[in-house]
Amino acid sequence: DGGITQSPKYLFRKEGQNVTLSCEQNLNHDAMYWYRQDPGQGLRLIYYSQIVNDFQKGDIAEGYSVSREKKESFPLTVTSAQKNPTAFYLCASSMGTLGSNEQYFGPGTRLTVT
Amino acid sequence: RKEVEQDPGPFNVPEGATVAFNCTYSNSASQSFFWYRQDCRKEPKLLMSVYSSGNEDGRFTAQLNRASQYISLLIRDSKLSDSATYLCVVKPYNNDMRFGAGTRLTVKP
Numbered sequence: 001d002g003g004i005t006q007s008p009k010y011l012f013r014k015e016g017q018n019v020t021l022s023c024e025q026n027l028n029h030d031a032m033y034w035y036r037q038d039p040g041q042g043l044r045l046i047y048y049s050q051i052v053n054d055f056q057k058g059d060i061a062e063g064y065s066v067s068r069e070k071k072e073s074f075p076l077t078v079t080s081a082q083k084n085p086t087a088f089y090l091c092a093s094s095m096g097t098l099g100s101n102e103q104y105f106g107p108g109t110r111l112t113v114t
Numbered sequence: 115r116k117e118v119e120q121d122p123g124p125f126n127v128p129e130g131a132t133v134a135f136n137c138t139y140s141n142s143a144s145q146s147f148f149w150y151r152q153d154c155r156k157e158p159k160l161l162m163s164v165y166s167s168g169n170e171d172g173r174f175t176a177q178l179n180r181a182s183q184y185i186s187l188l189i190r191d192s193k194l195s196d197s198a199t200y201l202c203v204v205k206p207y208n209n210d211m212r213f214g215a216g217t218r219l220t221v222k223p
Contacts, residue, residue, distance in 0.1 A: 035213075042118065042201070042213035043158070058210065090157055098208050102148060105157035 004106035023091030137202030
């Protein structure tokens, strides 16, 4: 059963702590993405990766870090430098970044930082 | 100006009604267009791609107007299960997808 998994579904952290969100896909997609969604706003791109061991900053990369050591995995770390980390985080993947490749999303992780 | 703009709604319609959403985009280099559906507290799911000639998938029809830089989604014979937020997405050839904030639809019995 192919798809994208994210864990955990809900995550609670204290301010000042780093936290890592997991994203795994078995669709054999080359490209993977991280977005955050806040109420009343469109999805905003944090980071994306076109191939293993390579990634680029999106529009709101400050306070986040990623790695892409395996094709299937693209974990996101929310660091203590991120000023407003509470949000719904969505991971997506696609065949590639060029042309009309649709993106497919994982179920998301709701992060609450207090 | 936002790159992708949508009327946030909510659109409240009775079952069986026809409802249409529009979306405007600012980047004239945009080449690919999509509608995604997002249920409350869930991930977005691809509803349909939008082709230059317009396309239909059952009760759903999508249209693209490049000259005016807008796309539309028409839903005929609305079902209760169509209640969701509909996200307009545009993409230049080699750039990232740009998402609208969504239009919320509620279909009532």
